[in-house]
Amino acid sequence: QVQLVESGGGLVQAGGSLRLSCAASGSISSINLMGWFRQAPGKEREFVAAISWSGGSTYYAYSVKGRFTISRDNASNTMWLQMNSLKPEDTAVYYCAASQSGSYKYWGQGTRVTVSS
Secondary structure (H helix, E strand, O other): OEEEEEEOOEEEEOOOOEEEEEEEEEOHHHOOEEEEEEEOOOOOOEEEEEEEOOOOOEEEOOOOEOOEEEEEEOOOOEEEEEEOOOOHHHOEEEEEEEEEOOEEEEEOOOEEEEEEO
16 A cells, blocks of 8 residues: 655746645555646546656656656655646646556545636
C-alpha cells in the first residue's frame, strides 16, 4: 500500500505561481512512476505531468509544458509541481498519483487550485 497526501493548493491571480507537494509513504519501493492529474468542474480528470521515480524522466501535458515543472526527492519521498504563469483554465482539483507497473493505483485526496482572472 502507498499513501499520498497533497498540499499547497490555494487561490492565486492569473500570472501567479503555486507549488504543490505530494508526500508519499508506505511501499515506496514498488512505485515506478508518479504523476499529477487535475479535474476541473464539470470536466474529466486529465493528465498534467509525470516523473519516473528512479531515473527522473519527466512527461508533461501540452497545455502545461513550459509553465509547470515536476520534480521529486527520493530521500524524502516527496514530489512537487511548480506551477508558473497560471491561467484561469488551470483551476481544478489537483491529484497526486502513484503507478505500479504502468497503472496508477494509488491516489491522494486532492488539493484545490483556483486561478482568478
